[in-house]
Amino acid sequence: DAEITQSPRHKITETGRQVTLACHQTWNHNNMFWYRQDLGHGLRLIHYSYGVQDTNKGEVSDGYSVSRSNTEDLPLTLESAASSQTSVYFCASSDRRGGTDTQYFGPGTRLTVL
Amino acid sequence: GQNIDQPTEMTATEGAIVQINCTYQTSGFNGLFWYQQHAGEAPTFLSYNVLDGLEEKGRFSSFLSRSKGYSYLLLKELQMKDSASYLCALWAAGNKLTFGGGTRVLVKP
Numbered sequence: 001d002a003e004i005t006q007s008p009r010h011k012i013t014e015t016g017r018q019v020t021l022a023c024h025q026t027w028n029h030n031n032m033f034w035y036r037q038d039l040g041h042g043l044r045l046i047h048y049s050y051g052v053q054d055t056n057k058g059e060v061s062d063g064y065s066v067s068r069s070n071t072e073d074l075p076l077t078l079e080s081a082a083s084s085q086t087s088v089y090f091c092a093s094s095d096r097r098g099g100t101d102t103q104y105f106g107p108g109t110r111l112t113v114l
Numbered sequence: 115g116q117n118i119d120q121p122t123e124m125t126a127t128e129g130a131i132v133q134i135n136c137t138y139q140t141s142g143f144n145g146l147f148w149y150q151q152h153a154g155e156a157p158t159f160l161s162y163n164v165l166d167g168l169e170e171k172g173r174f175s176s177f178l179s180r181s182k183g184y185s186y187l188l189l190k191e192l193q194m195k196d197s198a199s200y201l202c203a204l205w206a207a208g209n210k211l212t213f214g215g216g217t218r219v220l221v222k223p
Contacts, residue, residue: 042216043203104159
């Protein structure tokens with residue numbers, strides 16, 4: 001079955017280290033998104049992509065980057081991890097087939113920056 | 115910008131009905147989504163409204179009034195497994211979703 005996966009599911013790192021979170025979808029969706037979820041803030045958009053070689057900044061993009069070299073993957077990189085980036089990260093994908101643009105979410109990555 | 119408000123928490127009894135309101139202020143949007151999120155899990159799609167009115171999907175219904183800046187999610191015949199957070203999200207230009215803070219629903223026996 002088609003799906004969206006994230007790895008790792010849990011990660012502990014130290015301040016200043018570079019961290020990359022993986023997101024892989026097998027639906028062949030054009031659109032992919034990264035969110036972070038924190039208590040009191042709900043889901044906030046970090047970066048998104050509409051297709052290969054396309055990337056865009058979201059609401060809270062500072063300190064994060066993404067690249068889209070193929071349809072299936074959108075890795076999220078924290079250039080120099082900070083304690084403020086401790087959060088749960090969700091990847092999502094969507095497509096306009098069928099008229100709506102429903103986003104489907106991966107299982108999430110819980111990141112702790114010490 | 116977009117401003118979306120939902121109650122933080124609601125409590126209801128098994129078998130009852132609960133209505134979760136979502137009010138918003140925005141200059142324009144394509145539609146409104148509702149997602150369910152169990153603790154420690156990913157959000158899962160529940161319903162979508164693009165036109166004013168009621169959309170019914172089994173025990174769940176969602177309503178939208180664009181003129182009033184208002185939506186609600188109605189959960190009928192509540193079950194213990196319905197204990198979760200319910201997220202309201204506006205779908206705007208660029209296929210992006212803007213989420214409210216979510217409403218945590220606790221179903222009691």
